[in-house]
Amino acid sequence: MSIHIEAKNGEIAPTVLLPGDPMRAKWIAETYFENPTLYNDVRGMFGYTGTYKGKLVSVQGTGMGAPSIGIYAHELIKKYDVQKLIRVGSAGSYQKEVNIRDIVIAMAASSNSSFNNLPFQGENFAPTAHAELFLAAINAANERNIPVKAGNILTSDIFYQEDADYYKKWAKYGVLCVEMETAALYTLAARFNVKALSLLTISDSLVTHETTTSEERAETFKEMIEIALAII
Numbered sequence: 001m002s003i004h005i006e007a008k009n010g011e012i013a014p015t016v017l018l019p020g021d022p023m024r025a026k027w028i029a030e031t032y033f034e035n036p037t038l039y040n041d042v043r044g045m046f047g048y049t050g051t052y053k054g055k056l057v058s059v060q061g062t063g064m065g066a067p068s069i070g071i072y073a074h075e076l077i078k079k080y081d082v083q084k085l086i087r088v089g090s091a092g093s094y095q096k097e098v099n100i101r102d103i104v105i106a107m108a109a110s111s112n113s114s115f116n117n118l119p120f121q122g123e124n125f126a127p128t129a130h131a132e133l134f135l136a137a138i139n140a141a142n143e144r145n146i147p148v149k150a151g152n153i154l155t156s157d158i159f160y161q162e163d164a165d166y167y168k169k170w171a172k173y174g175v176l177c178v179e180m181e182t183a184a185l186y187t188l189a190a191r192f193n194v195k196a197l198s199l200l201t202i203s204d205s206l207v208t209h210e211t212t213t214s215e216e217r218a219e220t221f222k223e224m225i226e227i228a229l230a231i232i
């Protein structure tokens with residue numbers, strides 16, 4: 001057991017999918033896993049282990065924001081020896097060419113988060129995807145004819161920015177979309193020498209103001225999950 005996860009040693013697979021929403025974790029386990037077993041419901045942050053096409057895999061909700069995924073990723077890596085962490089999240093588009101329901105693979109994560117600023121004390125660490133997982137995801141998408149976009153994203157500590165035009169300074173530098181966890185995940189993976197990748201589905205657009213429903217955010221995003229499961 002760790003502070004936030006009540007699984008016994010050996011109950012979590014070496015590869016874990018990480019949605020922010022615990023209901024998405026439940027949906028992934030019940031939809032895709034053979035014989036899913038619930039190993040965690042501390043704080044309602046569901047975690048399940050099962051198999052997919054015979055391969056052992058877990059899914060763990062992380063909550064929202066860098067501090068929250070920081071806790072789950074840290075405990076998964078340090079207490080449960082997890083080696084491969086694949087975030088399956090939602091994100092807001094920063095570009096008019098990035099449409100809702102598009103899939104974005106985060107090559108790198110720019111950030112305004114103190115999660116990265118505090119340890120590096122004003123110097124900049126560049127959080128990046130693990131190259132092997134990144135290439136595997138691109139290949140898996142191509143083999144399935146699933147269109148994906150790849151590039152820099154923003155991990156933000158603030159969902160509701162005071163300035164509605166805040167996104168434009170990042171958009172100008174080609175940042176594709178915004179979410180709230182990837183920079184922390186990539187930084188922790190680098191610190192502990194494990195592999196991490198973030199796959200994101202666009203749930204709304206800061207440019208066009210289109211949105212998806214909460215049901216859709218919890219229970220769809222099938223193509224992103226297919227890519228994630230192909231690279232476990």
Ligand SMILES: O=P(O)(O)O[C@H]1O[C@H](CO)[C@@H](O)[C@H]1O
Pocket residue numbers: 019020021063064065088089090091159178179180181217
């Ligand atoms: O859908 P998830 O994985 O939670 O990801 C995004 O959605 C949440 C905000 O609504 C933040 O956690 C953000 O990163």
Ligand SMILES: O=c1cc[nH]c(=O)[nH]1
Pocket residue numbers: 090091092093159178179180203204
């Ligand atoms: O706009 C959005 C959508 C999803 N996640 C975010 O952090 N922002």
